[in-house]
Amino acid sequence: MLPEHNWPYTRRAWCSVEEWGLHHAWTFDHFSWRSLRGKPWYDSLTTLTAIAAVTERIRLGTLVASPNIRHPVPTAKQVMTLDEISGGRLVLGIGAGATDGTDARVMGSVAGVRRSDRFEEFVTLTDLLLRNPRTTFHGACYEAVEADMVPGCVQRPRVPFALAASGPRGFRLAARFAETWVTIGDAARPGARSEADGWGVLTRQIEQLTDACEQAGRDPDNIGKLVNVSRLVPDPYASVERFIDLVGRCHELGFTDVVVNHPRPSGVFQGDPAMFEQAVRQTLAVFAEDGQ
Structure with a gap:
């Protein structure tokens, strides 16, 4: 669900x-997002904190x-706090960030640092911060002092980390750090391929x-696999x-988790709310009967 709605709607949904x-x-984590730039858009971690206070079970x-828009040190403190408020229901999804758009420009750039290097350092430091009391x-991109x-x-x-990866280095990082791997298919052109190509x-x-898991000495069955079918x-x-x-x-x-975007009245992810609810409820019932 995009973080674009006022609180009464967000709470109900x-x-x-x-x-x-x-x-x-x-929820998506962006400063603003593509075609919706200039329209209402709220901070994801603040939104999730409010949601954690009014829900009980859902992760x-x-x-x-x-x-692109986060530093590991304050982000880790927010994540630790949100995990407490949610009663241990938070999953931190992390990705390298797009190379274009507002997010890629809004905080400037680190000269001479490759995006993949920055991503690996972000994940490595965030892992250290959340595992240790001090x-x-x-690093080349980030520092933490006590x-x-x-x-x-x-x-x-x-x-737990859910890492988005679509290239060799990202897969190695997921094999090392992630509890769940995340994909939207072709990350360079989400939704642009035919369905057959997408599969x-x-x-x-x-x-x-x-x-990547086998090279890292990890059982591939021990990492979750999540796909957002709305991007596919x-x-x-x-x-x-x-x-x-x-x-x-x-x-x-072999996917363990499927995500679908909440319907919007127009534009990206446009859909019928009644059909969305019907499809979700009945699909849950079907797979619950199969024990999946």
């Missing part, structure tokens, strides 16, 4: 998806936070992740049957 039985819910997360770190994180996360040894991309990415195909819940089929295909490929 998030409480509704918890009541339907969804296992987790997410909450960023899909995904990035170094951290000192000196950064205290007390009392630490509710979830131990830290809040081919996911198949190859699963294979790449498996190889058009109209994912155009009918109940279509959504059930999409979730089933994702399951067959």
